[in-house]
Amino acid sequence: MAKTTGSLFTHLTCVECGKNHLRNEWNTVCKDDSCKSILSAQYDFGSNKLSKEELKNRSSSLWRYKEFLPVFDENNIVTLGEGFSPILRLLNQRSYTEGKQLLLKDESNNPTGSFKARGLSLAVSKAKELGIDTFVIPTAGNAGGALAAYAARGGLKAHIFMPKLTPKAFKDEARLFGAEVTEIDGNISDCGKIANALAVENGWFDVSTLKEPYRLEGKKTMGYEIAEQLDWTVPDVIFYPTGGGTGIIGIWKAFNELEQLGWIGSKRPRMVAVQSESCNGIYTAFHQKESRSAYKDGGFTIANGLRVPKPYADKVILKVLQDSNGHSISVNDTDILTALRELAAHEGLLVAPEGAALWHAYKVLNQAGWIKEGETVLLLNTGSAYKYLENITNT
Numbered sequence: 001m002a003k004t005t006g007s008l009f010t011h012l013t014c015v016e017c018g019k020n021h022l023r024n025e026w027n028t029v030c031k032d033d034s035c036k037s038i039l040s041a042q043y044d045f046g047s048n049k050l051s052k053e054e055l056k057n058r059s060s061s062l063w064r065y066k067e068f069l070p071v072f073d074e075n076n077i078v079t080l081g082e083g084f085s086p087i088l089r090l091l092n093q094r095s096y097t098e099g100k101q102l103l104l105k106d107e108s109n110n111p112t113g114s115f116k117a118r119g120l121s122l123a124v125s126k127a128k129e130l131g132i133d134t135f136v137i138p139t140a141g142n143a144g145g146a147l148a149a150y151a152a153r154g155g156l157k158a159h160i161f162m163p164k165l166t167p168k169a170f171k172d173e174a175r176l177f178g179a180e181v182t183e184i185d186g187n188i189s190d191c192g193k194i195a196n197a198l199a200v201e202n203g204w205f206d207v208s209t210l211k212e213p214y215r216l217e218g219k220k221t222m223g224y225e226i227a228e229q230l231d232w233t234v235p236d237v238i239f240y241p242t243g244g245g246t247g248i249i250g251i252w253k254a255f256n257e258l259e260q261l262g263w264i265g266s267k268r269p270r271m272v273a274v275q276s277e278s279c280n281g282i283y284t285a286f287h288q289k290e291s292r293s294a295y296k297d298g299g300f301t302i303a304n305g306l307r308v309p310k311p312y313a314d315k316v317i318l319k320v321l322q323d324s325n326g327h328s329i330s331v332n333d334t335d336i337l338t339a340l341r342e343l344a345a346h347e348g349l350l351v352a353p354e355g356a357a358l359w360h361a362y363k364v365l366n367q368a369g370w371i372k373e374g375e376t377v378l379l380l381n382t383g384s385a386y387k388y389l390e391n392i393t394n395t
């Protein structure tokens with residue numbers, strides 16, 4: 001028996017050309033061949049009946065916002081309890097945080113140890129609703145683990161393409177979840193080409209970052225949570241480790257939706273995209289005031305999630321940085337490791353290298369006076385360091 005979620009999802013819109021796409025069909029990117037930009041789920045916020053107060057009685061997972069997510073039948077929800085992660089204050093870094101409120105939203109305790117759980121819970125649930133049973137994904141590690149776990153949970157099949165250089169724990173977990181893992185001598189872009197070809201050949205559903213519209217819906221819930229957990233306010237600044245950019249685009253989308261709901265006002269945080277020096281195309285494009293990024297791969301980085309040579313949604317990421325009066329910082333592996341060790345030894349937080357990069361970036365912008373007295377700053381730590389330990393303790 002179908003049991004409705006009360007979802008207000010109406011259709012998908014192309015962020016570039018505005019072409020509408022149906023909600024009850026398989027969709028990937030814009031169907032206009034000369035466009036192919038990303039699709040963004042739209043909702044009928046005008047007919048919302050849910051109040052902020054009622055939310056307090058909901059489950060401590062991202063599905064507490066189910067009216068604003070795209071799944072219609074509760075039976076199709078594939079969940080492992082993802083989301084509603086804590087926001088912690090940094091306590092023992094006073095020389096850097098004097099006069100500022102420094103917060104860290106900690107995604108490390110999500111299922112499979114990263115915020116990728118959010119996107120894949122949504123993508124797998126919606127795909128199940130549309131009758132899809134086999135997935136393929138190119139991954140730097142965490143997305144593959146998350147897809148494998150949710151596919152196992154939903155009784156579905158997953159094929160995963162991962163660079164050979166990824167730490168062993170990422171491959172092991174995906175195989176334990178029953179996925180077929182293929183190691184590729186190359187980077188995530190090389191994995192993506194193979195995944196895409198096999199998807200076309202075998203009729204598998206390709207859940208590459210932003211080449212289907214629903215992972216974004218999972219990631220946007222971070223924005224809903226930040227506002228709810230800060231009592232319906234937003235921080236002055238958000239630091240985000242940017243690979244494919246789903247989170248930065250999703251959080252921005254969330255704030256616009258919350259304003260349509262009348263739950264927050266028009267204030268927005270300044271968004272900071274933090275990249276690894278290995279792949280800092282967004283950083284370069286931002287500082288050169290370009291609207292697109294160039295392909296850039298400088299090889300290995302301990303922050304595997306940031307080794308994305310060219311984000312598919314580069315244009316959208318750069319627009320968010322611009323519209324928010326944001327910034328972009330590029331961090332090398334030495335500084336990432338120092339930052340990681342500091343947060344571990346002084347805060348008890350074993351954050352992923354991607355998250356550790358934020359702490360270094362914060363110190364740079366704070367030193368430069370870009371962070372002002374009295375401001376609230378949120379670092380979005382995207383994952384746990386446990387799967388990366390072989391690279392961290394060997395360097």
Ligand SMILES: *Cc1c(COP(=O)(O)O)cnc(C)c1O
Pocket residue numbers: 114115116142143209241242243244245246247248305306352354355382383384
């Ligand atoms: C994938 C990943 C990122 C990058 O996320 P995007 O939303 O693709 O920019 C950052 N940190 C970790 C731990 C990741 O797994």
Ligand SMILES: [Zn+2]
Pocket residue numbers: 014015016017018019030031032035036037
């Ligand atoms: Zn389009």
